[in-house]
Amino acid sequence: MITQHVKVDSELRVQADKDKLKQVIMxxxxxxxxxxxxGGELRVEALDGDRHVTISxxxxGGGIPADKREKIFEPFYTLKKTxxxxxxxxxxKIMTAHxxxxxxxxxxxxxxxxxxxPKRG
Ligand SMILES: Nc1ncnc2c1ncn2[C@@H]1O[C@H](COP(=O)(O)OP(=O)(O)OP(=O)(O)O)[C@@H](O)[C@H]1O
Ligand SMILES: [Mg+2]
Structure with a gap:
């Protein structure tokens, strides 16, 4: 079973294309x-910063070994059959474009x- 915690702060506003941000989160x-x-625990948290908002x-799951943490952002790096x-x-790409x-x-x-x-405004 997957339990989900969603911490929402309605005051947080970011500067982003809604659909693209949704794509990233999905x-x-x-x-x-x-x-x-x-099963396991999936947690989504949004935190307010000075100039930025962070969403984690x-x-x-299995985690990502330190030596693979750069590789996973390279195109076509996958450990999945499909x-x-x-x-x-x-x-x-979407995040840096923002x-x-x-x-x-x-x-x-x-x-x-x-x-x-980046925060809005
Ligand atoms: N939450 C995670 N925990 C452990 N490993 C992860 C996680 N997210 C990504 N990875 C690793 O990074 C690899 C690359 O992820 P990425 O989303 O780019 O591709 P993919 O999921 O394999 O395929 P695609 O998203 O294109 O269907 C994954 O194959 C997996 O090995
Ligand atoms: Mg993927």
């Missing part, structure tokens, strides 16, 4: 779910991807 959610075939998606390896490169970024880190157990977006 890619991350889909990757996380695929890494937890037997974390899971309790994967194309284009999800994360697209996320990276003046933001996507970074991968380590969570207690699993992976965490953090989106950095």
């Amino acid at each position: 890619n991350l959610l889909s990757n996380s779910v695929q890494e937890m075939p037997d 998606v974390s899971d309790t 994967g194309t390896g284009l999800g994360l490169p697209l996320c990276k 003046g933001g970024d996507i970074v991968v880190g380590d969570s207690d157990k699993g992976a965490v991807f953090t989106l950095v977006l």
Whole structure:
């Protein structure tokens, strides 16, 4: 079973193309779910910063070894039988086009991807 926590702060406003941002988040959610075939915890958090808002998606799947953390943003890098390896490169492209970024880190157990977006206004 997958439990989902969504922490929403209605005051957070970002400068972004809604559909593109949705595409990025859907890619991350889909990757996380695929890494937890037997269930786990999927967490989405939005945090307010000085000039940026960060949105993090974390899971309790297999995680990403440190030496693979750059590779996963390269086109066609995939460890999945039916994967194309284009999800994360697209996320990276969309985020940098927004003046933001996507970074991968380590969570207690699993992976965490953090989106950095400029605030609106
Ligand atoms: N949350 C995650 N936990 C562990 N590994 C991950 C996670 N997200 C991505 N990866 C690793 O990074 C690789 C690249 O991800 P990416 O989304 O670019 O491609 P894909 O999911 O393999 O295929 P596609 O998204 O094109 O269907 C994955 O194959 C997987 O090995
Ligand atoms: Mg993917």
